[in-house]
Amino acid sequence: MYVELNNVSKNFGHFQAVRNVSFGLEKGVLGALLGPSGSGKTTILRMIAGLENPDSGDIFLDQLRVNDIEPSRRGLGFVFQNYALFRYMTVFDNIAFGLKTQKVPRDQIRQRVEELTALIGMEGLESRYPAQLSGGQRQRVAFARALAPNPRILLLDEPFAAIDAKVRRELRSWLRGMISQLKITSIFVTHDQAEAIEVADQIIVANLGRVEQAGTPLELYRSPATPFVARFLGDSTVIGDYRVLAGFENAPEGAECAIRPEFIRIYDLQEPIQYENSVEDGEVVSLAFRGDSIETGVNVRGFVLTAFRSLEKRPLAVGQKVKVLIYRLYAFDREQALLIGNNRLDDVADGYRIGI
Amino acid sequence: MSRNRRALPGFGLSFGVTMSYVGFIVLIPMFSLTLQAVDVGFGGFWRTVTDPRILASCKVSLQCSLAAALINSVFGTMLAWVLVRYRFPGRRLIDSLVELPFALPTAVAGIALTALTVDKGWIGGPLATLGLRVAYTRLGIVVALVFITLPFVVRAVQPVLEQLPKDYEEAGRLLGAKPGRIFLRVILPEIKLALLTGFSLAFARGLGEYGSVIFIAGNKPYQTETAPLMIVTRLEEFLYGEATALAVALLAVSFIMMFFINRLQIRAAAFAGER
């Protein structure tokens, strides 16, 4: 593992920000630390950078324990959430700063800065001040500044948070391309699951100071290890006792389950129903046009499930009685996560273990 | 595991400089005062502060500071209002001049106000014909303190008035209230805390003021001697014990004011947060 955390914990006073976190990232991988606010993801990133000291546990970078190593000697580039560009320095001086502290000769500094401004497509803007740049340009300068001293690892704290939605999409793919081109091991923090799925090779999902699950986006999506992960990636509805649902009466016991929109089909009463005795009665409670489909909320036995209904199908109205077929669901108990299929459809009623 | 490594450099240097400086300039001298106060003891303290002449000086200081702070509450609020709400030629000049009492040495203020208010002075002359004497009376002390503490109320109230949303008054206006009523019922409650803070700061500063007051007061025992002057008098007589006792009494009042101002500002911050 190129970046490795081993049982790392950090408290702020009585607040346990990070609890026994362990994970690793291979060289050249772009990892995302994903979690809601208060999940400890930024603290984890800042501990890797050395901006915070862990209370316990070890951090390894390239096999070397770095807990006691000065932040500036860890060979890191760091892009701050609001970029922390030096507002009283020009673009040139911002990018050159890290090189100056390393006493790099002046002509080499100029060469490197020119190289980087070309890389980020900002030639000719070297003498501007950060206040004279757009949000996207500032982010690119912050990126170039972090890269200038040739770090081994690049850390980015919510790199897209301060940018408006339209530019954000462009910057995401720009950054993704840039990082794969440079082949630099990178970790970025985000609270946006779509961003993590789109940009990262590996996602580490954090919640309440713990790592819930780590894996590729597809692994996390296909086999969530915890209800939290299931809910956080994709629009799952989490409900309690699922054994009341038609087709799950004989399913193994579990504390709760998550149902994804893709696992549900809605029939209006006129439509032919494939599996007559495995459907539930439901009532439409909400309809929202999502462009390519209609997001439909249906009330089934008091649970409001979210499903997508094709625009090709007959339109539904709020209050309309419908039939709801649930193909499968993720069930969780304390130790394991199970993918359980509707037992009237096939024979996987026992469920099989996934994740963990 | 090193828990002391910090993300930013310079902790040792800045912390070391700060602590040794505060230690040498503030702690050691204040410690000396405590030492001397313990030496004086409670009996000595009580004897000093109940001495009729010292008691009279404390009364003069309290009365005059209170009067000056009250006068400035009225005029300071007026100035702040005019400076924030109206645009007129000379506004910047007034805004700058209001600051002058902080920039002008107190001794200069003292002789200037004295020269102005003696019987032959530009203002003292006309007033003398009316039988009103300012210089060398308590009224003179009040005048000096009004001058010295003028900026406190203005500078406390001004920013609050600036932040006050105009729609408050407009809402009052639409409900049919008259300007005077709007001021009392809508604006005054908003600036109340700032006004009290400015008032307290002015009062506390007035209590300790020495430089300007000694020129205009005339320093007649039992009549126009202030508490800070009594400290100096006792010091010059080498009565360090009595000077210390009086200083402790004066400090106690200052600290109570400081605590009060502190509470006011916490409340003001909470109040601003609610909006």
Next chain:
Amino acid sequence: MSAATTGSKAVFEAAALEATSLAAGGPAATVLKTPAAPLFSRPRPNRPAYMDEGRLLRRGLIAASFLFVFVAIILPLAAVLSRAFGHGWGPFWAAATDLFTVRALKLTLLTTVSAVAANTLFGLAAAWALTRFNFRGQGLLITLIDLPFAVSPVIAGLIFILTFGRLGWLHPLLTAWDVKIVFATPGLVLATIFVTLPFVARELIPVLAARGADEEQAAALMGAGFFRVFFEVTLPHIRWALLYSVILCAARAMGEFGAVSVVSGHLRGKTITLPLHIEILYNEHKITEPFAVAAILVFSSLLILLARNIVETVAKKERYLDVR
């Protein structure tokens, strides 16, 4: 905001909160924090006439303000100048160039410059330590920094007499080292330092606390040492606030009377600053001299006010760099 930012930001926010809550300080504390008044452009009231408080009331209030400022501030200044120059340029010049006046002027400059320099270094160190690091007793330290504002100048002088004076507990040490503090220049400097101690620190703490430390952290991450971080990253942000506080500190140091008077011993030509010199001349019933010396200080104060306004204007112009 994630846990981590809460963690480190909490420090600054706490410091900022304390900064406001403990501004108790006193005199200049509040004033120092609100000097920015003219920095914010106030919305020009452009309301229909019937929404106004009535033209008469407005004009009345403006006139009253002019009258008040005229009587309370301009008249006293005019009184000083008329007495100083009432008998022409000659007597003024004679008083201003008098040997003792010149000595007092030099001493005033010396004490002012020393006190301002010392308090500037202290203010920078204190602001850096209090806003960039988290340690126990930060609230207590801020209270101690505020303390001089709550203490009468006379008491400020007294405590140095009690420490270093003939009966002071440190006096034996001073005799052993053959150092004289009270009734000598070091005493004047110390008393002035005490009285003006909060000015720079008090101005800088809220500015640094409000700005957060991420630029400094970015610089430190790239290997910059303390002096590089401080001079290249921090100082440009606070230079106007610093200059502003230095100006106010100088004004107060130059004019300090009570504290200096107590520790001076009034040795003419040796421990007499300009304000003390005014008192001596005044008590000798000189007609022109005290006012001539006062006039010098009046001009200095006006210059200081002018400098203050210039700094404010320039700072306002440069604020565009601060926009995020």
